[in-house]
Amino acid sequence: MTSPAGRRMRAWVPTLQDLGEALLTLATTTLGLAVAVWLIDGVRSDNPGAIVAAAFVVALGDLLLGAPLRFLARRGSAVLALGLGLLAQVAVLWLALAVVPGISADDVWDVLAVLVLTAVVMAIGRWIMGANDSDYVVSVLVRRARRHARRQGIVEPSAGAPRRGGMLVVQFDGVAAPVLREAIEAGLAPNIQRWITNGDHVLEDWWARIPSTTPASQAGLLHGDSGQIPAFRWWDRDLGRLVVTNHPEDAALVEGRLTTGKGLLAGGGSAISTMFSGDATTAYVVMSRSRTKGPDGGLGPGPAYVRFFASPFVLARAVTVSAAEMVKELYQARRQRVRDVQPRISRAGWYVVLRGISNVLLRDLNTSLVAEALLRGDPTIYVDLVDYDEIAHHAGPTRPESLRSLEGLDRVLGTLERVIAVAPRDYQIVVLSDHGQALGATYEQLGGETLLDTVRGLMAEPGADGVDSGTGEDWGPLNALVNSALNLTRGTAVLGPDQGRPKQQDADDLPDVVTVGSGNLGLVWFPRVAQRLTLEDFQERWPGLVTGLAARPGVGVVVVDTADRGLVAIGPRGLVLLEQDDAEPEGEDPLLPYGPRGRPDLLRAARLPHTGDLLLISTVGETGHVHAFEGQVGSHGGIGGAQNHAFVLHPTRWLMDDELREPVGDDEILVGAESVHEQLIRWAAAEGLRP
Incomplete structure (x- = not known):
């Protein structure tokens, strides 16, 4: 066995994949800078070599600033990490334009314009080349982890090195089992299809009982108890007011009623963009903790955000691609109107903005946060991805734009699979939904x-x-993000149509x-x-x-x-x-x-x-x-159609316990989120992940 000292002496040798990623990043950065120089009056360059040199300086600045930014974030907060990251992006680019001979910018506004325009060009370039958007978000993380792993003598699973177990649970919000099967057949989920075809995973149904809503299902999945939740929102006679679960103070109230301290994520786990915490040690953008002070509340620990917000062009790219998603929504909504697709509802107003935020910015942020948790070696990780659910509410569960959103979710799985290859634990991925959706006129x-x-x-x-x-419901993820960022000790910043709900x-x-x-x-x-x-x-x-x-x-x-x-x-x-x-x-x-x-x-x-x-x-x-x-x-919320037909995609070697199954028609499946919770707990315990 190699000694620890021996492991530290191992040199890192870059792979072809490392070199390919580095060259792709350099090429797209250079191209973006070139287009910015061409279009922005306040930015000038004498020769193409200066543009390439500026791209090198940007990459070097990113490399050198990462460590001090993480150091400061550990001693501050996530909001500090966000602020420092944004400043770092501008500073690195401004430095590159200032120190490289043959290229310059007049003022900070020109630098900001270069930042945005370069991000747009990079996003388009990587799309043309077929590069995974999510890979771009975590590519630096993966390369850094691969270097660290090789220095420690850790090899990837393909080489057969034993590692401790881990469990990553990825929730595809609102995706019914028949919808996922349709997407697989249509070629929209190639990673999932590969897992099933290779015999690595098994796709099974489970029954989401009334109320088939995210708060009830997530309470059952994470805490093993949904009995306090009769609907998405309800009148509480004891409180004399409405309780709305996508409001931070109400999510905290509900979690306080149902938690026992022994949730799915107890004992060092991480919750990311969920409604309830599952008693996680670390929580990022979790509704029930978004007003909690300290490292377990608000946005969560700061260092995990540094890589997303400090990498040049990453945030700018996410914002610009979010804008593109809004334009796509406007086109798709108009297409429904022109074709007189029925049934349909209005897709105007704030939903256009919400779709851009949830389907790009939050998805990229969540991917980055999960990658950080994987590389830290957190034993159990749970993340909720809401892309499909947001679109399907407004477009319809099986409409083309809803199904195409599953492509992005499947790409996230491919990215996380790459991260797991260099993580300290051998994570098994469980993908599940909290419910499905059903179509119909209102x-x-x-x-x-x-x-x-x-x-x-x-x-x-x-x-x-x-x-x-x-x-x-659509405002839930944004409410969690805003309240987590503000981290209010009194009151709540609530956005959306429920903000005027009556108090006691x-x-x-x-x-x-x-x-x-x-x-x-x-x-x-x-x-x-x-x-x-x-x-x-x-x-x-x-x-x-x-x-x-x-x-x-x-x-x-x-x-x-x-x-x-x-x-x-x-x-x-x-x-x-x-x-x-x-x-x-x-x-x-x-x-x-x-x-x-x-x-x-x-x-x-x-x-x-x-x-x-x-x-x-x-x-x-x-x-x-x-x-x-x-x-x-x-x-979803009641019964009928596909809304109750949720799914769980689990590793083949993790068998479903027959004693937990119940008859539903001709099938024997898990009934209720509490049964799925129990199965997840048993799998985690078998892997030694429970305290």
């Missing part, structure tokens, strides 16, 4: 009114004081009715009543409300409690008692369209502690179309 498009308007009308109180919590109120100020939509799951509360209303209460107060809701176009079933017979599910032409196993449906069974999991899922959802007085599920068409009670053409 409830409002179908009937011409919102759920709140319908309830008011059936109450015969059109002027009733009501709260209708609209769509705000006196009993006299409570609204008469509150409605929320989580996809085709609708919940209704009457906050002025201190306890949950029963069917008998409704018949006394508003006799036509429950049956009127059940008869509305687009409503498939209404679930309400009764005084003596438990929960009852009422449909347009029949009803069934959910808590009496021997009870036969009266009239047509309203649960038939929801398949074998309809009854148990609705029963569980209607008994969650914070659920509504009324629980509604939209109709489900023969093709699996549903009708969201919020403004989304691709939705």
Whole structure:
């Protein structure tokens, strides 16, 4: 066995891949500088050699500044790392233009223009050459890790060197199992296809129960308990206000209710861009910790951000490509309008900006943060990538632009695979989704009114004081990033349509009715009543409300409690008692369209502690179309279509425990995020990753 001293004496010998990456970076930097010199009046060059020399100086400055920036970031914060990184990018480029003979810039604004323009040219050049965008983000990291590994005598897995185990869990937010299989067949996920074809990984379904939303599923996946979450947002009678899970203070509140300190990431793990922490030791842009002071809160430890924000042109490239993504969205939205694609919703407004941020800037940042965690050797790492979910909500789950977003996610896997090759641990990758999505016109498009308007009308109180919590899920990643960066100790900076949600109120100020939509799951509360209303209460107060809701176009079933017979599910032409196993449906069974999991899922959802007085599920068409009670053409939260068919792609050698499986139709699969959590815990324990 080689001694430690002997390992340190080993020299680093660059590989052809190292040289290729270095030459590609030099070539694209040189080309970008040349175009900038040509287009920007305040930048001049006497000869081509000066441009090449400036590109060399940029590369050298990047190399020399990395160590001191990381040193300062360790003693400061992530915000300091961001600021230093941005200054470093400008300073390195300005230095190159100042010290290299034959090239110069008039002022700092010209330097900034060169930075942006060079980033644009580099992005286009690497795209033409077929280079992986994510590879560019972490290429320096990979080269640095490879040098360090060879100095330590660590060789890549292909050479057979034993390493400690590790687990990387990558969440593809909102991707249904059938959608992923379609993408694989279409050639949009070549890395996943290779893993499956080579026998390295197995793709299996799991069932996302009602509420099939990110907060519920992620609470189950990371903490093993989703029982405190009845929807994406809900009225909390104890607090006297709405709880909205993509608000930092509410995410922290919910995590406090469900955590035991033994989550999936306990014992040294890292959480990246998730809603809850999973009891991770280190958290980056995690909603529930975005207002927490110290190294485990806010953006997370500063050094991990240095490489992303300090590398010349990396951030500028991410910003410019984000702008290109916005232009792409405008074109694709117009194409839907021109072709009169149905069903569809408006894709204008802030969503255009949100798509650019989430599908480029945040994805690149997340890739860089995961790479840093891999190279640190964190035992368990969990990251949430929201690209597909953002687009599918607005375009539709199987529309071309939604499926093409899976190409970018698959490329991220290829990049992380390269990082793992030089990481100190032999990481096994688990890819999973938290739920799927289902297509369909919205409830409002179908009937011409919102759920709140319908309830008011059936109450015969059109002027009733009501709260209708609209769509705000898209703003979650940006809210986490903004609040993490600001790291507020008091108050919360909340962006998006839910920013005006009511705070805790006196009993006299409570609204008469509150409605929320989580996809085709609708919940209704009457906050002025201190306890949950029963069917008998409704018949006394508003006799036509429950049956009127059940008869509305687009409503498939209404679930309400009764005084003596438990929960009852009422449909347009029949009803069934959910808590009496021997009870036969009266009239047509309203649960038939929801398949074998309809009854148990609705029963569980209607008994969650914070659920509504009324629980509604939209109709489900023969093709699996549903009708969201919020403004989304691709939705999830209830049951029907592909929204409950999540997936888990796991290493073949990590077997799925049969005792955790349950029957769903003709299949035996994991049911509920809690079961997936248990399986992940067992795999982690078998690898020695649990404390």
